[in-house]
Amino acid sequence: MSSLVLRPFGSFQFLKHSSSSVSQVRFSRFKVYANSNDIVDAKTTVGGGESGLETSNSVISVEDDNKYDKSSTNASTAPVSIEKDLKKVVQKTAATFAPRASTATKNPAVPGSVLYTVFEVQAYVSMLIGGALSFNLVFPSNEPDIWRLMGMWSIWMFTVPSLRARDCSKNEKEALNYLFLLIPLMNVIIPFFWKSFAAVWSADTVAFLGMYAWKMGWLQRKE
Structure with a gap:
């Protein structure tokens, strides 16, 4: 099969940069390959690449x-x-499963009302009393008793339901819903590893604050 090959020929191009007076020279090569079927393959190489x-x-x-x-x-x-x-x-x-209103009417415990304040005070007072009971500060005893047990469960039995009974925001209601399910799991699992009423109450308090910080956005930076 006959073929015709045109050897490369070169041409110089001068390029000037406006930022300097140095001129650069680039060499371009153009190769042409031809065969008997009249198929031409052209390839251009600039600057060796x-x-x-x-x-x-x-x-x-x-x-x-x-x-x-x-x-x-x-x-x-x-x-x-x-x-x-x-x-x-x-x-x-x-x-x-959580306590809710028995009627379908609007919740009267709206922000600013007396009932709203009563539920809120009841929630945090029960948390403090539960801590005192679980730490064996009230009705002290050397043996596990019902008072220390109630102190351990006080956040789930009194604090969360009292706060949830108010007409609170959507984010706060979600935090309370999570706590209503999370606290019983913690109170059942922790005693297997650490038999302490005070430790369980402390873990419930940390979970309470952490859930509020997550859902209410306490740790988010304000722009």
Whole structure:
């Protein structure tokens, strides 16, 4: 098969940068290959590098960026969907088992009302009394008794229901729903590892403050 090959010829190009007076010389080579089937293959090389290689690299990098964006988007939406499902389960469970109003009328314990203040004071006073009982400061005893047991469960029995009975905000109601389900689990599991009424009450208090800080946004920076 006959073929015709045109050897490379060179041409010089002078490029000047506006920032300096130094001129740069670039050498371009143009190769032409011909065969009997009249197929011509042209290839241009500038400055010793192939422009086609640079283009392919840029395309690959763009594709990789798109894949990374899609994967990061899917990873970010997964925790959001899990949190929504968990919120629905907690809300339904708390609405089923937690104390609620016996009538369908509007909750009279609105912010600023006397009933709202009574529920709020009752909640925090019961928390303090429960702490005193669990630490064996009130009705002290050398043996486990009903008073220390009530002090350990005071946050779940009195504090959470009292705060939940008010007409509170949506975020606060979600925090109380979580606490209504979380505290019993803690009070049952902790004694297996640490048999202390005071430790259980302290853990419940930390969970109470942590849940409020998360749902109410206490730790978020204000712009």
